[in-house]
Amino acid sequence: xxxxxxADGPLTPGLVFEMLQAHQRTAxxxxxxxxxxxxxxxxxxxxxxxxxxxxxxxxxxxxxxxDFLAINGVLIKEDGRYRHSPTSAMFLDPRSxxxxxxxxxxxxxxxxxxxxxxxxxxxxxxxTTLPGDGNVEPDNPIxxxxxxxMAPMMAPMTGPLGALVLEGxxxxxxxxxxxxxxxxxxxxxAKQNPQAHVTGLDWAPVLRVALDNARKAGVHDRxxxxxxxxxxxxFGGPYDAVLLTNFLHHFxxxxxxxxxxxxxxxxxxxxxxxxxxxxxxxxxxxxPMPAAFSMTMLASTPAGDAYTLSELTAMYQEAGFGGVKGxxxxxxxxxxVMGSA
Amino acid sequence: xxxxxxADGPLTPGLVFEMLQAHQRTAxxxxxxxxxxxxxxxxxxxxxxxxxxxxxxxxxxxxxxxDFLAINGVLIKEDGRYRHSPTSAMFLDPRSxxxxxxxxxxxxxxxxxxxxxxxxxxxxxxxTTLPGDGNVEPDNPIxxxxxxxMAPMMAPMTGPLGALVLEGxxxxxxxxxxxxxxxxxxxxxAKQNPQAHVTGLDWAPVLRVALDNARKAGVHDRxxxxxxxxxxxxFGGPYDAVLLTNFLHHFxxxxxxxxxxxxxxxxxxxxxxxxxxxxxxxxxxxxPMPAAFSMTMLASTPAGDAYTLSELTAMYQEAGFGGVKGxxxxxxxxxxVMGSA
Numbered sequence: 001x002x003x004x005x006x007a008d009g010p011l012t013p014g015l016v017f018e019m020l021q022a023h024q025r026t027a028x029x030x031x032x033x034x035x036x037x038x039x040x041x042x043x044x045x046x047x048x049x050x051x052x053x054x055x056x057x058x059x060x061x062x063x064x065x066x067d068f069l070a071i072n073g074v075l076i077k078e079d080g081r082y083r084h085s086p087t088s089a090m091f092l093d094p095r096s097x098x099x100x101x102x103x104x105x106x107x108x109x110x111x112x113x114x115x116x117x118x119x120x121x122x123x124x125x126x127x128t129t130l131p132g133d134g135n136v137e138p139d140n141p142i143x144x145x146x147x148x149x150m151a152p153m154m155a156p157m158t159g160p161l162g163a164l165v166l167e168g169x170x171x172x173x174x175x176x177x178x179x180x181x182x183x184x185x186x187x188x189x190a191k192q193n194p195q196a197h198v199t200g201l202d203w204a205p206v207l208r209v210a211l212d213n214a215r216k217a218g219v220h221d222r223x224x225x226x227x228x229x230x231x232x233x234x235f236g237g238p239y240d241a242v243l244l245t246n247f248l249h250h251f252x253x254x255x256x257x258x259x260x261x262x263x264x265x266x267x268x269x270x271x272x273x274x275x276x277x278x279x280x281x282x283x284x285x286x287x288p289m290p291a292a293f294s295m296t297m298l299a300s301t302p303a304g305d306a307y308t309l310s311e312l313t314a315m316y317q318e319a320g321f322g323g324v325k326g327x328x329x330x331x332x333x334x335x336x337v338m339g340s341a
Numbered sequence: 342x343x344x345x346x347x348a349d350g351p352l353t354p355g356l357v358f359e360m361l362q363a364h365q366r367t368a369x370x371x372x373x374x375x376x377x378x379x380x381x382x383x384x385x386x387x388x389x390x391x392x393x394x395x396x397x398x399x400x401x402x403x404x405x406x407x408d409f410l411a412i413n414g415v416l417i418k419e420d421g422r423y424r425h426s427p428t429s430a431m432f433l434d435p436r437s438x439x440x441x442x443x444x445x446x447x448x449x450x451x452x453x454x455x456x457x458x459x460x461x462x463x464x465x466x467x468x469t470t471l472p473g474d475g476n477v478e479p480d481n482p483i484x485x486x487x488x489x490x491m492a493p494m495m496a497p498m499t500g501p502l503g504a505l506v507l508e509g510x511x512x513x514x515x516x517x518x519x520x521x522x523x524x525x526x527x528x529x530x531a532k533q534n535p536q537a538h539v540t541g542l543d544w545a546p547v548l549r550v551a552l553d554n555a556r557k558a559g560v561h562d563r564x565x566x567x568x569x570x571x572x573x574x575x576f577g578g579p580y581d582a583v584l585l586t587n588f589l590h591h592f593x594x595x596x597x598x599x600x601x602x603x604x605x606x607x608x609x610x611x612x613x614x615x616x617x618x619x620x621x622x623x624x625x626x627x628x629p630m631p632a633a634f635s636m637t638m639l640a641s642t643p644a645g646d647a648y649t650l651s652e653l654t655a656m657y658q659e660a661g662f663g664g665v666k667g668x669x670x671x672x673x674x675x676x677x678v679m680g681s682a
Contacts (some may be wrong), residue, residue, distance in 0.1 A: 013441050014630065014670050015414060016370070016432045020448045024636055027457035029357070038477050064639040064646075070626045071633050073356060077626050093355045100354050107361045107469040116368035121374040123406050126399025152560065153354065194680050254655025257428040284410045285418050289355065292412050295365050298405040306407075 014221050026108075026242060028068045032272045033104045037065065038084075038092040046081040098156075102149040111142050111252045127302040135300040138229060139203050143181065146201075147209035151182040154245075157276060158188035164336050165241050165274050166192050173240035174267065176201065179247040183210025183223070185276070186243060190219040201226040201233065230259060237266035245276035249293070252303035253315060260319030267341035272328035275317070278306045279326060279335040289333035312337050366450075369409045374445045378406065379425075379433040387422040387675035407517030439497075443490040452483050454477060456640035463562050468643040476641040477591045479570060480544050486521065488543075488550035492523040495586075498617060501670045505614050505677050506582050507533050514581035517542065517607065522590040524551025524564070526617070527584060532562040542567040542574065571600060578607035586617035590634070593644035594656060608682035614657070619647045620667060620676035630674035653678050 030039060038056035052062040070077040074088045084093060091100045096237060111130060118129050128134035135142060162185070165175070172195040175256065177186030178280060180200035187210075190196045196220070200210045204227035214223035230247070242263045248256045263273050279292035285291050290306055297304035307315075309326045316324040321339030328335045342603045373379060381395040393403040411418040415429045425434060432441045447453065452471060456463055459470050467476035476483060503526070506516070513536040518527030528551075531539045539560070540549045545568035555564035567574060570587070583604045597634040604614050611656035619631035626632050631647055638645035648656075650667045662680030669676045 011427050011431060013428075013432045013439075013497075014674070015428050016441050017444075017494070019366050019370045019413065019415065020445055021367070021633070021637075023367040023454070023457060024633070024640075025360045025363070026364040027460045028636065029360045031460035031464055035579045055464075057465045058343060059643070060467040061464030061639060064635045065460075067625050068636045071629050072360065074360065078625065086352050087354075087356050090352060098354075100357055100502070103358075113364070116364060119368045119372035119406075123372055123396075124398045125401030126401040153358070156354075184395060212610055283418065284408050288412050289358070292362070292365070292409060295369065296362075296406045297410045298402060300366075303401070317461060333355070 001224070012280075024068075025072055027072065028065060028072070030104050030108050032065060032069055032074075033092070033101045034171050035065075037062070037069075037143060038088055038096070038101065040084050041075060041084055042067075042089070042093040042095060044083070046083050048080075049084065063239075069248055074249045077292050098152065100152040100249045102151075104151050105141070106145050106149040109142060109145060111140070112296075113301065119299065122299055127299075128300050130300060133302050136304070139205075141205070143203060143206050144209065146182040147206045151184055151213070154182065156186055157329055157332060158184045160327075161243070161245070161274065161276055161336050162188040162192045163191055163336060164327055165243065165272065166196075169193065169240065171195055173197070174237070175199070175241045175243065176226075176235055176237070176239045177243045177245075178263070179209045179245065180243075181206060181246070183207075183213045185245050186210075187214050187217045187219055187223070189241070189243075190214070190222050191217055197224070199224045199226050199236070199239075201228070201230055201235070203227065203229075204222065225290055231255075231262075235262065235266035238268040238271065240268060240271050242267060242271070242273045243276075244273060248275055248312070248315075249277060249297055249306055250301050250304040252305075253307075253311065255303075256307075256315050257318045260315055260321070264320045264341050271341045273321060273339050273341070275312070276334055277314065277337060278333055279328075279337065280306050281310055282308050282310060284308065287333065288333075293333075309335070309337065348678070349463075355360055364567060365409075366413055369406060369413070370415065371445050371449050373406060373410055373415075374442045375432070376406075377435070378403070378410075379429055379442065380435050382416060382423050383430070384445070387424050389421075389595070394425065403511060411568060439493065441493040443492075444494050446489040447483070447486050450483060450486060452481070453637075453641065460640065464641055467639075469639075469641050471641060474643050477508075477643070477645070480546075482546070484547050485550065488522040488547045491682045492525055493553070495523065495525055498673060498675050499525045500671055501668075502526055502584070502615065502617055502677050503529035503533045505531070505668055506530055506584065506613065506681060507511070507537075509580055510534065510581065512536055513541040514538070515578070516540070516582045516584065516660075517578070517580045518584045518586075519604070520586065521551045521584075522587070524548075524554045526586050527551075528555050528560055528564070530582070530584075531555070531563050532558055538563045540565045540567050540577070540580075542571055542576070544568065544570075553595045572603075576603065576607035579605055579609040579612065581609060581612050583608060583612070583614045584617075585614060589616055589656075590618060590638055590647055590652070591642050591644075591645040594648075594652065595615075596644075597648075597656050598659045601656055601662070605661045605682050610682060612682045614662060614680050614682070616653070617675055618653065618678060619674055620650055620653065620669075620678065621647050623649050623651060625649065628674065631676070650678065 186198040278293040280291035316339040527539040619634040621632035657680040
């Protein structure tokens with residue numbers, strides 16, 4: 001997030017010009033991913049001619065694109081050659097286990113991008129202009145893509161969330177993973193506790209991605225699928241823990257409270273609900289990443305938001321939970337909010 | 342420009358995520374300009390309800406949009422109300438004489454935006470995918486819009502450029518302003534030297550904007566129009582000075598040299614050519630703004646570029662000029678390059 005304050009330096013129109021051109025940065029990163037530039041740079045030697053050859057692209061195009069990436073910190077240019085910056089080596093070279101190049105597909109898909117071409121209209125209306133309920137429309141196919149592509153963004157969060165959920169629990173337990181998506185959060189609990197049984201809830205086509213990941217992790221014998229809408233299917237239970245990751249932000253507060261009541265009813269007494277969310281400070285403008293996430297919810301949902309800790313606490317309490325607490329995940333923009341039934 | 346280097350802090354995917362979402366910043370600023378948010382904020386009192394009313398927009402939309410603008414330094418939020426940051430007060434409130442809100446129209450028009458939806462294809466091809474020669478297609482209507490809207494971005498450059506061109510010249514002189522656009526550069530010379538006569542060259546519909554500005558500045562009796570292509574019309578002359586502002590970057594080096602030869606032939610001996618350009622350092626990746634301008638030329642032209650001082654010097658010299666020198670304009674991303682015939 002670009003947060004330099006003009007008061008830090010002389011007053012120039014640079015910030016305005018830069019914001020009006022910021023869309024170029026998204027386009028350049030997507031183009032580089034599409035052309036497999038980061039793999040080619042990682043292979044070396046990184047001169048314009050060999051990069052152009054490897055990427056089946058023009059030398060003029062590659063030179064200008066790679067210069068632009070270097071200006072933006074996702075490549076380094078030295079003596080006319082390009083090599084990885086620490087960020088591009090770890091997060092953009094497809095050969096890196098932490099590579100996030102797939103998330104460009106999700107964030108770049110039309111349902112996520114098109115609303116920004118009509119943002120004034122959305123601000124007027126106060127809700128997405130996508131058809132129906134936008135990204136929370138039942139069985140929206142974007143969630144299959146989310147499950148398939150966003151795992152690298154969420155993988156670093158699974159360990160800390162699993163540890164928080166399991167704290168003090170090593171014996172048999174039942175866990176419900178609502179809006180499981182890629183399934184990584186429930187799968188992590190099953191990996192950390194060999195006696196945990198996990199039920200993943202999501203649209204059926206999405207759960208196929210989760211089950212595939214459970215199989216890869218070797219926990220599929222303890223992974224059960226519950227296909228359907230979180231607002232409609234019977235959760236079963238009682239559960240020791242319910243996970244609600246990246247889900248509440250899509251809905252208005254009353255809808256969230258209704259869902260949390262249903263979650264509460266599915267937990268054993270003392271069982272815990274854990275949500276993973278972008279949680280801005282009470283001023284709603286810091287830290288930049290979680291605070292800016294409200295814009296994504298304005299553009300793509302009828303009434304979602306990035307809720308503050310006091311708002312989430314109030315929702316949990318109204319639904320009957322006690323001991324509500326936020327646990328920011330270090331080095332990430334995410335917070336786990338836990339409550340006890 | 343977002344240039345923080347990941348080496349400055351812990352390695353997180355934040356920079357990648359931020360680049361993939363950077364297009365939101367452009368969309369938010371354009372939406373705010375379209376909804377006249379910056380005028381409404383300037384009028385006060387800046388609470389969500391009154392801003393929503395003034396902008397005929399929803400409270401949810403205004404709150405999330407204004408939070409996003411505050412995160413990005415172009416508003417300030419305090420006690421739940423929004424007020425101008427120094428940048429938004431000077432460059433975004435339409436009541437400010439330095440307001441740049443009109444440039445969003447130019448930078449946001451389809452010819453400037455659409456290429457970024459096909460940037461991988463452009464990098465492959467090495468040239469714009471816009472029809473014909475893109476933005477350098479004869480009589481392209483975007484240059485009327487440029488002339489009408491980009492003046493606020495260029496106005497701060499006119500004084501310094503005029504002073505450089507006039508240095509040592511107070512008597513009668515003839516000036517040719519090639520690709521005059523809004524005409525502000527030639528008009529400034531006419532204002533600084535009451536004996537200067539200026540000829541503006543551009544497509545006829547563009548020159549109507551320039552003549553209008555000359556009239557407003559009270560110099561239209563010394564302003565002559567030369568409609569047509571800089572590559573085709575007879576320049577006339579001899580001139581004491583020729584201005585070539587924001588023009589060479591649209592073309593390849595051979596084309597620039599050809600044009601500079603024609604300019605040279607239209608100058609009296611000792612007369613001077615002055616170009617205004619984005620001139621990156623020889624590394625082509627600094628300073629960020631002029632260096633990043635190459636991307637705009639890749640996307641919108643067949644063979645343009647942001648040329649370095651050594652490249653521009655070589656072109657001037659090949660065209661017969663001597664004493665070539667770059668004069669960076671303070672507090673701006675622009676450089677004036679001068680040469681003598």
